Amino acid sequence: MNATVPKVQRHLWIVGILAVLWNAIGAFDYAATQLRIESYMSQFTPEQLAYFYGIPAWAVATWAIAVWGSLLASVGLLLRRRWAAPLFGIAIVAMLLTAVQNFLLSDGLAALGEGGAAFTAVIWAIAFALYFYARGWLDLFGLLLVFVIHV
Numbered sequence: 001m002n003a004t005v006p007k008v009q010r011h012l013w014i015v016g017i018l019a020v021l022w023n024a025i026g027a028f029d030y031a032a033t034q035l036r037i038e039s040y041m042s043q044f045t046p047e048q049l050a051y052f053y054g055i056p057a058w059a060v061a062t063w064a065i066a067v068w069g070s071l072l073a074s075v076g077l078l079l080r081r082r083w084a085a086p087l088f089g090i091a092i093v094a095m096l097l098t099a100v101q102n103f104l105l106s107d108g109l110a111a112l113g114e115g116g117a118a119f120t121a122v123i124w125a126i127a128f129a130l131y132f133y134a135r136g137w138l139d140l141f142g143l144l145l146v147f148v149i150h151v
Helices: 010-035 046-053 057-078 084-105 108-135 140-150
Strands: none
Touching: 010 057, 010 108, 046 108, 057 084, 057 108, 084 108
């Protein structure tokens, strides 16, 4: 029996590699913040540092799930694994819980400023775009459209 393997569309490689790189940056940000790497954390004001270091443990845990879950889901997307889409979904739920802490239970908007709020919106747009892409509901053109609209 001669089974043929379906050809992987080129955009899967483009989106997958970009997703891994994007989420690797998020993972580095998380790790650098938690490890308090001086060369990275020196870019923030004392008020921002106090805010970051004062995040409750449960929110740090949901942040970790969001970041590492997104990175693993991106690898799964590259490997064409079915679990990539549900894992992106779990990461989005973790992002939502983290956002509750950052913007409802604390004054994260004041600590992050307008630039931080805008960047947070970009993070959300990319997270949902990757989820929809992994579900097969969005093609490369749709991803580009989401990115152009939110940037």
